[in-house]
Amino acid sequence: MRIALDVMGGDLGPRATVDGAYLYLKEAPKDDHIVLVGDQDLIKERLKHIPEKYHKRFSIVHAPDNIGMNESPTEAFKKKTNASMVVGLKLHASGQADAFVSAGHTGAQMAGSLLTLKRIPGVKRPAIGSFLPSEKGMVFLIDVGANVDSKPIHLLQFALMASIFVGEVFQQKDLKIGLLSIGEEEKKGNALTLAAHQLFKENLPNFYGNVEGRDILKGKTDIIVCDGFVGNALLKMAESVMGVIVKAIKRNIGANLFTNLGALLVKPAFSELKRSYDYQEYGGVPLLGVDGISIICHGNSTARAIKNALRVAHEMSSHQVNKRIAEKLREKELNNA
C-alpha cells in the first residue's frame, strides 16, 4: 500500500517524519511505499541520512506550505492549496495514496479530512479517540474533541466505530465499552448520557455500563465513550497532570539533601513511568468515520511515534476497518437513524 506522509507537520519536522517513515519501512511488508509530501529540498536533504536501498520505497510530492497552529482550520485548508496537509489529503482522496498520516494542525486535519474524504455511509459524525494508560493496559477514550453537543446516537456510533478500530487494529477481543457518567447507576447522568445508556444497552452486547471519572485510569473497560467537550477537557487535563507532578516533586525534593540523593537514584524509574504516560508511543489515531484513513499524530511526535502511526494506517487498511464500520451500521440499522 501507499501511505502519504505530511513531512512538514509536527514540531520536529522532516527529522521526525522522514526518519519515522524509514523506521516504518524497515519493518513493513515489502510492497509498502511512502509518499513524502512537503518541501522537496528539505525532504531530499533528510533522505541523505536514510540508507540508499530504501530510497526506491519513497516518492516525493512537492508541497512547501504548512498550516500554522493559529490559522483557522477550514479557511487555511481551502486557501493554502500548496500546504503539505492539503496536498497529502487530496492524494489520498483521489486514490493516489491509500492513507494519510500527519502530525500537523489537528483542527485542519479533521476539517480537511471531512471535506476531502467525506463520511462513511451511515456515519453521522466522525470522532477522534485517544489512548490513555490505565492500571490494566491502555484504554481508548472517544470522542476527545471532534464534536461538541453530541446526541445519543452519535455516542452509540462512536462506541461502534471504536470497538471495530481497537478490536481489528490491536487485535483485542471481547472489548468492554463504558459510558462516561457521574455515577455508576444507570439513572445517574445528564440528559445525553441517560438516553445514550438506553441506546447502548439495546445495541452493544459488550456494554459494561456507566464509568465515572475516577475509573478512567483504572482500566475497568477498554473503551470509554463521551461527548467531545468532556473528552477534550479530560484528555488535556490528564496530559498536564504528569508535568505538574514532576514539577511538584522537584520542588519538594529540593528541600532536603537526603531526598536529593534519593531523586538521583529514583530517576530511572521515573523516566520509565513518564514514558508509559506518554500516549504518543501509540503512534497516531484515525479520525474515525471518514471514508478514508487519516491518522492524526500529536504535534511533538518523534520518529518512533510516526513509525507507529504509519503502522496504524497500514492495519486500518489491511483489516478493512471502514468497510466493517459501514457493515455494522447497516446491520444495526443505524445508518439512517
Place this chain on the structure above:
Amino acid sequence: MRIALDVMGGDLGPRATVDGAYLYLKEAPKDDHIVLVGDQDLIKERLKHIPEKYHKRFSIVHAPDNIGMNESPTEAFKKKTNASMVVGLKLHASGQADAFVSAGHTGAQMAGSLLTLKRIPGVKRPAIGSFLPSEKGMVFLIDVGANVDSKPIHLLQFALMASIFVGEVFQQKDLKIGLLSIGEEEKKGNALTLAAHQLFKENLPNFYGNVEGRDILKGKTDIIVCDGFVGNALLKMAESVMGVIVKAIKRNIGANLFTNLGALLVKPAFSELKRSYDYQEYGGVPLLGVDGISIICHGNSTARAIKNALRVAHEMSSHQVNKRIAEKLREKELNNA
C-alpha cells in the same frame, strides 16, 4: 455562633468528627459552640478523650441513625427522621444552629440542604466547588456535580457565588475567573460555553477568558467554572491520578535495587506531595446558593479536615457570604433573569 456537626457522617466516625470539633474550638473565638448531632452514647464515649474544660462548649442532640452510601438521597432524607444529617440540617433551618457541617452522604446533604434551607433569593441552582492544587496555589473548580445540563445563566451565577465565597472566606483579592472550554479563543466551545462566554464578558470584570483542560492545574485563574457533569468527571479523574501514579512508581521501583534505595530516601518528599494533592486539607466546601451554611466534607475526612470545615462554616457566617451573594445578584439584576 453555634455550628451543628454531623457526628455520624464520614468513614472515621466520632473519632474524626468529635476530635475535629475539639481541634476547632481550641483555636476558635470563645463564644463558638458545637452542637454534636448523633448517637449520644458514642458521643459521650468520645468526649471522654476531650479535656474537661471544653465540655461546656459542646451540646449533644441525640440522632442515632445514619444515611448509608447506597440509599437514595431524597428518599432517605424524607424517611430517616432520626438520621444525624436530617436532624442537624433541621436544627440549622430552624435557627437553633447557625451552620451545619457533615462528612456523610454527599447526595443526601445536597438534596436535604435544598429541601430544608431553600435557595438564596435569586439563585437558580445551588452548586458545589472543589479546591484543586495548582502550580500557583489552589484553584476552585465549580460546579463539580450538583448540577447537570446547566444553562449559561447558571454558570454565571456559579462564577459570582464562587468569587464571593473564595474572596471572603480565604481573603483573596482580584480573583481571576476562567470558563472551562476546549480552546482559548472565545469562539471555541459548545453551545453552553459559547453563550456563557458572552454573559461572563458582560458581567464579570475579572473574567480571564476560556481555559482548557491542560490549564486547570497550571493556576492561570483562581476560579474555573463548568457544568457539573464536566466538573465531576474532571475532579474524580484528578483524584484518581495520584493513586495511579503511586502504584506505577511502586511497580517501576520494584524492578531495580538502586531505585529501591532511592525510594526510601525520596519517600518524605513524596508524602508531602501526596498531602498537597489531598484536597481535604482545605476542610469542606459549602453548597453555594442555599439559604444557609451547609458544609460538605469528604467521606474520609480526618479530624484536621473537620476542624478546617468548621472554620469554613465560621468564616461563611462572619463574612456574610450569603447576604453578599443575594446583593450581588440584585445588583447585576440576575435575580430574576
